[in-house]
Amino acid sequence: MSRDYKIIEKEEIVPNVHKFVIREPRIAKKARAGQFILVMAHEKGERIPLTLSDWDPVEGTITFYVLELGISTMDLITLDKGDSLYSIAGPLGQPAKVEKFGNVILGGGCFGIGGIYSIAKAMKAAGNHVTVIMEARSYYLLYNIENLRSVSDELYITTSDGSGGIKGHVQKKLDELVIAGRKFDRAYFMGCTFMLMQCSKATLPHSIPTGVALNAIMLDGTGMCGCCRVTVGGQTKFVCVDGPELDGHLVDWDELFIRKQIYREEEAVSYQSHACRSTTGYEHEMKNNSGGDS
Amino acid sequence: MPGFEGRVKMPEQPPEIRARNFQEVPFGLTEELALKEAERCLNCKNPLCMTGCPVAVKIPEFIQLIKQEKYAAAARKIKETNALPAVCGRVCPQESQCESKCVLGIKHQPVAIGYLERFCADYERDMGLTEVPEPAQPTGKKIAVIGSGPSGLTVAGDLIKLGHEVVIYEALHKAGGVLTYGIPEFRLPKKIVEAEVENLLKQGVRLDLDSVVGRVRTVDELMKEDGFDAVFIGVGAGLPTFLNIPGENLNNVYSANEYLTRANLMKAYRFPEYATPVERGKNVVVIGGGNVAMDSVRTALRLGAVEATIVYRRAKEQLPARAEEVHHTEQEGVKFTLLTNPIRFIGDETGCVKAMECQRMELGEPDSSGRRKPIPIEGSEFVIECDLAIVSIGTGPNPVIFSDLAGVDRNKWGYIDVNEETMETSKAFVYAGGDIVTGSATVIQAMGAGRIAARAIHQKLEDNKTG
Numbered sequence: 001m002s003r004d005y006k007i008i009e010k011e012e013i014v015p016n017v018h019k020f021v022i023r024e025p026r027i028a029k030k031a032r033a034g035q036f037i038l039v040m041a042h043e044k045g046e047r048i049p050l051t052l053s054d055w056d057p058v059e060g061t062i063t064f065y066v067l068e069l070g071i072s073t074m075d076l077i078t079l080d081k082g083d084s085l086y087s088i089a090g091p092l093g094q095p096a097k098v099e100k101f102g103n104v105i106l107g108g109g110c111f112g113i114g115g116i117y118s119i120a121k122a123m124k125a126a127g128n129h130v131t132v133i134m135e136a137r138s139y140y141l142l143y144n145i146e147n148l149r150s151v152s153d154e155l156y157i158t159t160s161d162g163s164g165g166i167k168g169h170v171q172k173k174l175d176e177l178v179i180a181g182r183k184f185d186r187a188y189f190m191g192c193t194f195m196l197m198q199c200s201k202a203t204l205p206h207s208i209p210t211g212v213a214l215n216a217i218m219l220d221g222t223g224m225c226g227c228c229r230v231t232v233g234g235q236t237k238f239v240c241v242d243g244p245e246l247d248g249h250l251v252d253w254d255e256l257f258i259r260k261q262i263y264r265e266e267e268a269v270s271y272q273s274h275a276c277r278s279t280t281g282y283e284h285e286m287k288n289n290s291g292g293d294s
Numbered sequence: 295m296p297g298f299e300g301r302v303k304m305p306e307q308p309p310e311i312r313a314r315n316f317q318e319v320p321f322g323l324t325e326e327l328a329l330k331e332a333e334r335c336l337n338c339k340n341p342l343c344m345t346g347c348p349v350a351v352k353i354p355e356f357i358q359l360i361k362q363e364k365y366a367a368a369a370r371k372i373k374e375t376n377a378l379p380a381v382c383g384r385v386c387p388q389e390s391q392c393e394s395k396c397v398l399g400i401k402h403q404p405v406a407i408g409y410l411e412r413f414c415a416d417y418e419r420d421m422g423l424t425e426v427p428e429p430a431q432p433t434g435k436k437i438a439v440i441g442s443g444p445s446g447l448t449v450a451g452d453l454i455k456l457g458h459e460v461v462i463y464e465a466l467h468k469a470g471g472v473l474t475y476g477i478p479e480f481r482l483p484k485k486i487v488e489a490e491v492e493n494l495l496k497q498g499v500r501l502d503l504d505s506v507v508g509r510v511r512t513v514d515e516l517m518k519e520d521g522f523d524a525v526f527i528g529v530g531a532g533l534p535t536f537l538n539i540p541g542e543n544l545n546n547v548y549s550a551n552e553y554l555t556r557a558n559l560m561k562a563y564r565f566p567e568y569a570t571p572v573e574r575g576k577n578v579v580v581i582g583g584g585n586v587a588m589d590s591v592r593t594a595l596r597l598g599a600v601e602a603t604i605v606y607r608r609a610k611e612q613l614p615a616r617a618e619e620v621h622h623t624e625q626e627g628v629k630f631t632l633l634t635n636p637i638r639f640i641g642d643e644t645g646c647v648k649a650m651e652c653q654r655m656e657l658g659e660p661d662s663s664g665r666r667k668p669i670p671i672e673g674s675e676f677v678i679e680c681d682l683a684i685v686s687i688g689t690g691p692n693p694v695i696f697s698d699l700a701g702v703d704r705n706k707w708g709y710i711d712v713n714e715e716t717m718e719t720s721k722a723f724v725y726a727g728g729d730i731v732t733g734s735a736t737v738i739q740a741m742g743a744g745r746i747a748a749r750a751i752h753q754k755l756e757d758n759k760t761g
């Protein structure tokens with residue numbers, strides 16, 4: 001007897017990124033910034049982690065953003081307003097460390113542009129000066145700009161192709177700000193693993209304490225299986241219970257990259273075999289709009 | 295003369311066939327075989343068998359009912375003390391419990407109590423004869439059960455019969471605990487667990503899936519805000535132990551929990567129909583010697599392993615797994631490399647495990663558990679090649695439930711301390727039982743704890759009402 005996780009709102013806000021608003025009053029009541037949920041689109045689906053971007057305890061709704069990458073994210077986005085998801089467990093993970101640090105710098109890329117909103121909002125509410133840098137491949141892939149502006153003191157945009165904001169990535173703007181004499185007391189990044197690593201490398205020389213929302217492969221999300229383990233400062237941590245926020249300066253990035261590759265062949269099989277059966281026309285669409293994880 | 299003819303043999307799939315499919319290994323007794331086996335029971339005045347059963351199933355009584363061909367009545371007789379006979383008949387370590395005490399075992403072979411238990415329970419279910427008890431007079435009391443493993447299901451079943459309102463909170467999207475996510479289909483078909491859960495729901499138990507207590511609700515909130523009069527914690531021992539040796543985070547090194555959860559709960563053996571993947575090794579090693587290790591290695595065979603090896607640091611006599619399971623595992627062609635312990639995993643250029651360096655062990659003096667302690671032999675290092683390794687060396691208490699649980703005392707291993715007569719914890723009206731109290735044990739022990747807790751909860755709530 002699962003509860004009914006009804007889709008109240010669903011929209012493809014930029015190519016391949018879908019915003020979902022779901023009725024789930026219990027999670028809406030308990031969620032804290034930086035936490036995530038484990039979602040199954042249907043009974044035969046995978047349990048996949050997604051970050052809570054926002055929630056409304058009064059309306060009893062939660063909001064998250066889905067970047068279409070493979071079979072499970074595709075299963076989700078083929079659902080429509082009025083449909084229900086099979087399973088949602090959460091809020092999971094430790095809430096982000098939010099306190100009055102002073103000057104806080106946040107960076108978001110791909111799905112992290114959606115997820116970083118909760119962090120910005122909480123950091124702002126805690127009395128910090130909040131600087132947000134967002135990144136995308138191209139300007140038309142940026143979303144959530146107005147929301148992020150409303151909870152930040154400064155907002156910067158970077159694009160890899162230079163079609164908007166600064167040409168480059170989060171760490172480029174970050175370097176610029178630091179060189180211009182800005183001091184930051186705390187950094188937090190959310191996005192693909194490569195971006196998290198690059199941003200952590202950028203804050204290290206400036207000794208800015210850095211949290212990263214790690215996106216290891218997960219299964220149960222409750223510390224029961226150990227598949228999300230990563231090495232942080234020489235110790236094994238479970239991202240789902242010790243994280244997702246972990247110290248970006250201590251993460252063993254090489255190991256994490258390798259661990260994320262484990263199901264590469266199966267992911268391809270899964271996507272192909274689904275696409276062959278599907279009648280939605282997605283089979284010919286290249287998954288190249290949003291970079292994804294490498 | 296009853297008893298002296300040989301014990302029946304359970305018909306089962308031949309090893310070379312079953313090692314490649316996920317269907318249940320033993321077929322169950324036919325009616326004819328069940329009657330024959332039941333005839334062997336001496337109907338002892340002083341049934342020693344019952345002393346070997348943690349919940350004292352009325353063994354001679356149910357076997358007498360089988361003799362009278364009253365199979366459903368026999369099942370109900372078992373259910374007076376054991377709510378899940380179809381499960382226990384399959385997975386109880388009978389050879390060290392009920393059957394180990396049967397008098398026939400002294401000179402001959404003991405009565406096949408487990409087989410008979412399974413027979414009646416299956417009969418009752420398959421014939422649609424399962425009875426839903428009449429709803430009891432409501433007491434107006436509410437109990438929250440956390441975890442839907444055997445301990446939680448037992449507490450829920452006992453308390454609903456007494457007229458209490460019961461809600462089970464389960465972290466996963468399916469109920470059953472280890473019965474669902476851990477023990478494989480070929481040993482315990484999931485439809486049996488589902489039928490048991492369904493039966494509880496029919497009696498009015500509410501099941502709240504996807505509910506991780508400690509996150510979405512805390513025990514305190516359940517009691518203070520949601521109006522529960524008592525809480526039972528039956529969350530099991532769901533924290534995998536790793537070896538803490540180099541290379542353990544290489545790809546294709548799994549914890550048994552992950553491997554079995556992918557295969558059972560998520561049905562990865564039916565990938566890509568089910569979307570969750572699991573690596574299919576050709577040359578699989580499993581480290582450990584318990585039931586969980588046997589289940590892992592047998593699952594690996596069924597997922598296509600050509601070679602499958604158990605690596606265990608003690609000797610064969612010390613394998614903690616059930617004798618029957620070791621036997622089944624050997625029959626299916628698994629190799630046992632005993633007195634051997636891994637010291638590191640070796641990876642290939644893509645970050646996948648390709649071998650395991652091991653050390654030979656010898657047995658020294660008995661340790662605190664009374665078993666002879668394995669000691670590494672210097673200079674005995676050697677390498678075992680493998681493309682998949684499964685670490686199955688035990689579990690510990692999962693921390694999530696404790697993230698907001700003041701006042702519940704725990705022992706030095708992190709398990710919950712209880713008053714063994716009531717299963718009450720150091721926090722009033724909060725009870726606990728099963729693996730989260732004892733560490734990994736057995737299904738029937740978890741159920742026994744659930745039964746004690748249910749009785750104590752009922753008593754305390756009644757006393758509270760009048761007092």
Ligand SMILES: Cc1cc2nc3c(=O)[nH]c(=O)nc-3n(C[C@H](O)[C@H](O)[C@H](O)COP(=O)(O)OP(=O)(O)OC[C@H]3O[C@@H](n4cnc5c(N)ncnc54)[C@H](O)[C@@H]3O)c2cc1C
Binds near residue numbers: 214
């Ligand atoms: C804590 C956390 C929060 C996340 N938040 C978001 C979010 O808000 N929005 C969003 O779009 N994505 C988020 N992700 C990533 C998202 O879970 C994966 O993109 C998704 O699982 C991919 O599944 P797929 O079948 O569509 O793609 P696949 O083809 O299976 O995989 C694509 C990529 O996703 C990774 N991946 C695959 N399976 C899993 C899994 N079970 N768990 C984690 N990663 C996996 C793989 O390494 C691969 O690189 C988050 C991940 C984590 C760990």
Ligand SMILES: Cc1cc2nc3c(=O)[nH]c(=O)nc-3n(C[C@H](O)[C@H](O)[C@H](O)COP(=O)(O)OP(=O)(O)OC[C@H]3O[C@@H](n4cnc5c(N)ncnc54)[C@H](O)[C@@H]3O)c2cc1C
Binds near residue numbers: 471472507532585728
């Ligand atoms: C692979 C394997 C094979 C086994 N084989 C046998 C066998 O042949 N015979 C035998 O007798 N025993 C066997 N056992 C042991 C037996 O299964 C356990 O002793 C028994 O299941 C313990 O029951 P339990 O009620 O304590 O909890 P569990 O069965 O462990 O169930 C606990 C439940 O609580 C849920 N949970 C955990 N945390 C939370 C939370 N915070 N909020 C909500 N829910 C939560 C879990 O998801 C789980 O569903 C085996 C165990 C394993 C792993």
Ligand code: SF4
Binds near residue numbers: 386387408411738
């Ligand atoms: S419950 Fe287990 S131990 Fe008890 S009689 Fe049945 S099989 Fe034997």
Ligand code: SF4
Binds near residue numbers: 335397
């Ligand atoms: S001890 Fe053996 S023979 Fe006697 S009642 Fe029990 S099962 Fe029957």
Ligand code: FES
Binds near residue numbers: 218223227229241
């Ligand atoms: S996802 Fe299983 S332990 Fe983290």
